[in-house]
Amino acid sequence: MKNLVNSVLLLVVVVLNLSDVMANPPAAYEGRRLYVSYCQLCHGVDGKGEGPLAKVMEISPADLTTTVRSRSERILTKIITGEGRQTITGRARHNLLNEAMPEWKGVFDESEVKALIAYLRFLSRAKHDLMGDPEVGMQLYQKYCRVCHGEEGEGDGIMTRLMGIEPMDFTNPNETNSLDNRELIRSIMQGQGEFMPAWRGILSRDDVEALVSYIRLLSH
Template identity: 75%
Template structure:
């Protein structure tokens, strides 16, 4: 009787050890694979999203008159006693084609014949010799962001893009659309940061909390690794990814 029990439990222990060995092999295999991925896969950096590049142009050329939030209350406007357009409202009703003509000064209205770049304000300069066509499109993308967003940029997106490439793109993807290299390996579906229908319903505090404290099974907590200002910069960059 004791011999039968010993044989029975001996078989159970044997199979358990075999299973444990297979599990360890899988763990070791995964660790080796991840190490090889980190070493062998070249670092890939996407072109900045249009709204990100447009923000840089806006800060350098437009903010003095139109203000940080685009409401036409910049310090230069006050000093010159001019009234630039409130871009958070006027841009919404205009197509990209008309906005390009307003910014560059090229083209006139078919009805009144008035210069398009003076449609929003008589003091609006022409930028056709300053910006390339791609730069104007990037600037328009940022203007769309100003006109549509409910959320402030709480940090510096220039810092955010670097942090995103270092910590986030492996899962969320180079472009931010949730197709990072780890997604197939782990069978996960990270948030698509390029989809405003996904990101806009979340306020800044919710995004900050998700990054600092993690969310669900696979979103790690970065508290203790990223500072509060780092996370705020990341959130600002994520906002621009969807425009």
């Protein structure tokens, strides 16, 4: 018990002295920000092509939850940037998805295209919805979780060495996808095992939903 108390006290000290500098955010997180700003109006929140602008323009954007699965990164890059015209059903088009798809070359740089593709992969593979705001979730993760779960969610935070623990690796989709949102929320709110603390009373329900949404993006 004494060792546990000392470990907890050390955890508090580490949290209080952590730098405010955030780790490099996961690619899917950055991609989501681009998607919300540039793509969501047509492709919709869930990527199924039912955004409000699509209805106004009377166009039918691709359902990204299915179309993206069979496309390589090279082809998706061409689709997004408009480079390398593709021929479909005898017609030359600048993309494989829809004639109304804008060409984003000159708007997105290479790293942004890769980040956007990472988020599109998330949309096409995700088994669980994003309930909260991942941007809020990232701030909470950096403040409360990274000391154990690591800067990038790999379960290699500084406290793992000090306490001899092995937190969940959030970058492994086999681990995170095995738990639905309710299970992750319950684990955060109530704690798990000997070393995972209960955050009820510290984090609100909205906070935890945002945190879970950020965790989902870590694995993509």
